[in-house]
Structures are given as structure tokens and as C-alpha cells.
Amino acid sequence: DGGITQSPKYLFRKEGQNVTLSCEQNLNHDAMYWYRQDPGQGLRLIYYSQIVNDFQKGDIAEGYSVSREKKESFPLTVTSAQKNPTAFYLCASRMGGGAWNEQFFGPGTRLTVL
Amino acid sequence: AQTVTQSQPEMSVQEAETVTLSCTYDTSENNYYLFWYKQPPSRQMILVIRQEAYKQQNATENRFSVNFQKAAKSFSLKISDSQLGDTAMYFCAFSTNSGYALNFGKGTSLLVTP
Numbered sequence: 001d002g003g004i005t006q007s008p009k010y011l012f013r014k015e016g017q018n019v020t021l022s023c024e025q026n027l028n029h030d031a032m033y034w035y036r037q038d039p040g041q042g043l044r045l046i047y048y049s050q051i052v053n054d055f056q057k058g059d060i061a062e063g064y065s066v067s068r069e070k071k072e073s074f075p076l077t078v079t080s081a082q083k084n085p086t087a088f089y090l091c092a093s094r095m096g097g098g099a100w101n102e103q104f105f106g107p108g109t110r111l112t113v114l
Numbered sequence: 115a116q117t118v119t120q121s122q123p124e125m126s127v128q129e130a131e132t133v134t135l136s137c138t139y140d141t142s143e144n145n146y147y148l149f150w151y152k153q154p155p156s157r158q159m160i161l162v163i164r165q166e167a168y169k170q171q172n173a174t175e176n177r178f179s180v181n182f183q184k185a186a187k188s189f190s191l192k193i194s195d196s197q198l199g200d201t202a203m204y205f206c207a208f209s210t211n212s213g214y215a216l217n218f219g220k221g222t223s224l225l226v227t228p
Contacts, residue, residue: 033215040123042205042220050214058215090159092216099147099209100166103216105159 002027004106006091011111013078013085021076021109023091030096032074033103036060037088046089049074050096078111086113116141118206118219126225127196134181135191135222137206146210148182148189153221154202162204165189193224201226 004025013019023032031050035043045058049068063082068074074093078085088110092103118139127133139148150162165173165182172180177197181190189208193200203223207216 031214035216035218040220042118042218043207043216044218045215048215088157092159094214099211099214100164101214102149102161102164108157 004091004093004104006089006106006109008109009107011109013111013113015113016080018077018079019111021078021089021091021111023074023076023106024072025074025091025093025104025106026072027093027095027104028071029093029104030071031094032068033092033094034058034064034066034074034076035090035092037090037108043090046076085111087111116143116208116210116217118208118217120204120206120219120222122222123220124223124225126227127193128227129196129198131196132192132194133196133224135193135204135206135224137189137191137219139187139189139206139208139217139219141187141208141210143210143212146208148180149207149209149216150178150180150189150191151205151207151218152200152202153205154199159205163191196226198226198228200224 007022033048034046047066049055065077091106094103148165177194203221206219
């Protein structure tokens, strides 16, 4: 089955720790995205990548980092610099060719800081 | 700034009735694309319908249709013959050919009651 997988589904972090959220897609999509969802806030863009080895900051990139070494993978690291990391994180991917193309979303990771 | 406003945080409709969810947006771009995504309790984001800004004809997908008013920058979603499975959070979003990421509204929580 083609799709996007995110792991883990639930993640707990102690303050001061870095954690990495996994996102893998087998749709052969060029572009990948990370969004953060908070109650009442909708989805906000953290980082995006349109091609391997290249990525751009979104609206709320502070305290996060990403890499795009392979087309299928776009991991997100939540660093200790992120002061309020508890949220639901969604990864998405999209075929190249224009903004019309649908973004497909993974099932999400719920991160909780203890 | 590019913004999306959904003025109805919560709505309720009875099964088989029709409901309209409102969305307004602001962008200086001339070429853009509009989307409605659905997020049921499973939290999986699903594309409901999309519209190209340069097309005047309103998009329709089965029971879902939009009313696109470009001059007013309005993009409402109409759900006909509402079903219990339509209960979800609905997000309005738009994308431009600058980066292709989605700009989301804060969402409308729709409850369909028997």
C-alpha cells in the first residue's frame, strides 16, 4: 500500500531532551512538509522540502530542525530550544508540478513534554 | 500576509440536512488554489474538495460543493444530505505557486446529530 507513515504515534519527552519524529513516504513524491497542530490553532507550517538535500523554514521553524537525505524520508527533530513542544505533528507529501496537487498526510505523532 | 479565516468554531446539523461552512482568505497572489480538508476523530487529514482560483465554475464532489466568490475572497463549503460520518473538524486552506505549502484556517468543528 502506498502512503505516509509516521512514528511513533505517541512520544514523551523530558524537558531539555531532543527528540526525532520519523516520516516516510512511498508515494514517490518530491515535496514533503511538517505541520504542527495545536487546539484552536489549525495547522502551522514548520519546514518543507521540495527536493532532496534542500529544505526551507516555515512560519514556526524556531526550535526545530530537519534533514532530507533521501526522497522517501523527512525526519523532524524537536530540540530543547523549542519552549512549548507539546502538540500534534503532521507530516505531508505532494507530487511535484504545482500547488494544485493534493497534499497527502500521515497519521500524525502526538508529542508530550513531561 | 496570507491568512485564512474560519469564523465558525463549531457547528451542528441534523442528519440529512444541509450545512454551509464559511471561509475567507487574504492573499496578494493572482494564481492560487483553495482546499477543504476534513479531520475526523481519527485525526487523519482527508482532502474533501479543491478549487482553482482562475476557474469561475464552482467545484462539486458528490454531496460536497463550494461557493467560490473571488472578488470577496470567500470559499464556503456546502455539505448536502449530511451523514453521521461527516462529523469532523473541517479546515479551509489555500496554496500558491510560491513554495506550495498550505495556509490553513483554524478549523470548524462540525457535529452531525441523528
